[in-house]
Structure formats: C-alpha cells, structure tokens
Amino acid sequence: MENQNIIRRLPAPIAVSEQEWPESTTPVVSVCCMTYNHENFIRKCLDGVLNQETLFPIEILVHDDASTDQTASIIQKYEKRYPNSIKAIYQEENQWSKGVRPNPAFNFPRAQGKYIAFCEGDDYWSDKGKLQQQFDIIEKYPDVKLCFHKVLVVHDGDHARLGTPTPILTKTFYSCRELVSTNIIPTCSVLAIREAVIETPDWYYKLPMNDWPRWISACKDGYAYGINKVMGVYRIHSGGIWSAQNVGVKVISDYDFYCEIEKNGPICSRALAADARRALVRKLINQEEERLFRIRNHVIFGPLLKLWEKFINKNIFS
CATH class of the missing domain: 3.90.550.10 (Spore Coat Polysaccharide Biosynthesis Protein SpsA; Chain A)
Known part of the structure; x- marks a missing residue:
C-alpha cells in the first residue's frame, strides 16, 4: 500500500x-x-x-x-x-x-x-x-x-x-x-x-x-x-x-442508547447522555399526565400509580 x-x-x-x-x-x-x-x-x-x-x-x-x-x-x-x-x-x-x-x-x-x-x-x-x-x-x-x-x-x-x-x-x-x-x-x-x-x-x-x-x-x-x-x-x-421502525421502538432505542453512552461512551459525552436520558423519561411522563389524571383519582389504581412514580424518581432521576 x-x-x-x-x-x-x-x-x-x-x-x-x-x-x-x-x-x-x-x-x-x-x-x-x-x-x-x-x-x-x-x-x-x-x-x-x-x-x-x-x-x-x-x-x-x-x-x-x-x-x-x-x-x-x-x-x-x-x-x-x-x-x-x-x-x-x-x-x-x-x-x-x-x-x-x-x-x-x-x-x-x-x-x-x-x-x-x-x-x-x-x-x-x-x-x-x-x-x-x-x-x-x-x-x-x-x-x-x-x-x-x-x-x-x-x-x-x-x-x-x-x-x-x-x-x-x-x-x-x-x-x-x-x-x-x-x-x-x-x-x-x-x-x-x-x-x-x-x-x-x-x-x-x-x-x-x-x-x-x-x-x-x-x-x-x-x-x-x-x-x-x-x-x-x-x-x-x-x-x-x-x-x-415505529415510534415506540425508536423511543426505547433512544433510551437504551443514552444508557450505553452514559456507561461506556467517551468521557466527554457521559454526563450529557445522563441528562438526555432523564429528559426523555420526563418528556414521556409529561405526555401521559392527562391520561393519568383519572387514574390518580381512582380508589385502587391511584395508590399504585404513586408507588410507581416513586420508583421512577428514585431509580431514573437520581
């Protein structure tokens, strides 16, 4: 060569x-x-x-x-x-x-x-x-x-x-x-x-x-x-x-991508990947707020939803 x-x-x-x-x-x-x-x-x-x-x-x-x-x-x-x-x-x-x-x-x-x-x-x-x-x-x-x-x-x-x-x-x-x-x-x-x-x-x-x-x-x-x-x-x-690919698959792919970059990507990119991962989850949650309004006021499903949101905040946003 x-x-x-x-x-x-x-x-x-x-x-x-x-x-x-x-x-x-x-x-x-x-x-x-x-x-x-x-x-x-x-x-x-x-x-x-x-x-x-x-x-x-x-x-x-x-x-x-x-x-x-x-x-x-x-x-x-x-x-x-x-x-x-x-x-x-x-x-x-x-x-x-x-x-x-x-x-x-x-x-x-x-x-x-x-x-x-x-x-x-x-x-x-x-x-x-x-x-x-x-x-x-x-x-x-x-x-x-x-x-x-x-x-x-x-x-x-x-x-x-x-x-x-x-x-x-x-x-x-x-x-x-x-x-x-x-x-x-x-x-x-x-x-x-x-x-x-x-x-x-x-x-x-x-x-x-x-x-x-x-x-x-x-x-x-x-x-x-x-x-x-x-x-x-x-x-x-x-x-x-x-x-x-449908939108749902792409959203999941984006989340997996941010997780991998946060863990294994170049040092200069990891903090930004963590921020992007959290922002993606917040965006999805906000989009569901209107749908979740009725569930929050439900006698049975309301408490279950609160437990789920507590888990998300602890394991995703922390």
Whole structure:
C-alpha cells in the first residue's frame, strides 16, 4: 500500500467514472455502501458516487446482505463496468439478522482510504462536488474528524412527498458533547478520517441504531464540521431498517442508547447522555399526565400509580 500521506491528484476535478489511475494507486476515500433489497434505489446510489468530481481516486465498497430481489444483479453489472472502482461482496445468508454489522465486519477491514464515506443503497448523493468539498475542509482543519452536510428527506421514494432539508444547522463546528442529545448527522452525508470511525467497541453492538454512537466516538478528541447545504438524499420507506421502525421502538432505542453512552461512551459525552436520558423519561411522563389524571383519582389504581412514580424518581432521576 502506498504512503497515505502522499495523495495523488489530478490537475482538475473529473467524474470518478471517467478517472484512470495506475493499478497500484491507493484510493484516498473508501465509500462504504450497505445494501439489502434496494433494487429500486441502488442505481441512483452508485451513480451519485460515480458522478463525484474529485482530484483524487476513490473506491466503492459495496456489501449486499443476501438481497432477495435484483439488487445483487444490478450491482454486478456496475462492478463489471467499473472494475477498478467498485468492489462488492455478495452474501448468501443475511448477516444483519445474525447480529453482524456489515461495515465493521466486511467493509472497514478492506477499506484502503485515508478517509471513509458512507452511502447506504437506498440513499444517494445529489451534489457532484460533495466529496471534494468535504475533503478540502478536513484537510484544512486538523481538529475536524468528521464532515457532514444537510440532506433532503424523500418519503417512500416518491418525489411528490419531499420533506424538509435536515438537519437544521445553527453553527459549523460541533463537539462530541453536542452530538449526544439528538442525532443531527445523516449517515449518507459523512466523510470522516478513517481512524476516527473504524473503531467499533463491543457495546456498540448492543444498540439498534447503526451510526449515531460512531459519530460521537469519532469526535471525542475533535469536532464535526457541518456544511449548511443539501448535497444528498435520505429515503424513508417501508424497507428501510431504521426508518420502518415505529415510534415506540425508536423511543426505547433512544433510551437504551443514552444508557450505553452514559456507561461506556467517551468521557466527554457521559454526563450529557445522563441528562438526555432523564429528559426523555420526563418528556414521556409529561405526555401521559392527562391520561393519568383519572387514574390518580381512582380508589385502587391511584395508590399504585404513586408507588410507581416513586420508583421512577428514585431509580431514573437520581
């Protein structure tokens, strides 16, 4: 492998699909792409990466998790057309259902880039200058470990149902502590320093969300840089692993997340995680106040509710 501190550059940015590099060239960016039953989306995802106009070489690491539709077939056609850029793994058995996270298990170990970018198979990049702009920012600011941007939310893959660009950014630099209370970083928007994101501690696998804890850990001794510009699209559809979850499941997941960060996360994030956990419980209790009013005045259930609230205050808020 070449010295990653020596970055090969083109005289001017051109599309990845048109770049030609010597066979021994080490990519500067490794794009990690997880797919599962994304036959309606994967073309746009791969096109968005191949259309990136950069000064440097990249590699596209695709992991297909035993799709039961035509996703793998579509990827194979792209891989055949762009063999120097696309490197795919095709699973015969679904790994996610076994508790295996494809990026740390299969994509990170083979990633050669100094930087890691993310784009899952049902999302895509809409700005051809996205990677180059993010690369320039991280190279400019030594304390920036991760760069992200706003994305447009598309519901059910239907452009007639466009959502609001997210997240709402009020500043540029975000510390580890500021990433704890709410996940403001869309996965498909991230370009990060390799060493900052490939570390995957054991407690990470206890959490249902895939990348939020990774962003927090990545910035434990640095910052995330937010670009206030839409450069990608995040799809919400019935086949999405996270977006398909109901509100109740997400609330429980958030609570479990705060507990794990409070216990095992970076030191700088633990106190904020504890505060966020308590705030979440208070919010849920407040939402139930009106429903609980009648129960409090019930002869039998009223005393039981008081005992339950006493238990909550002692074990959750203390």
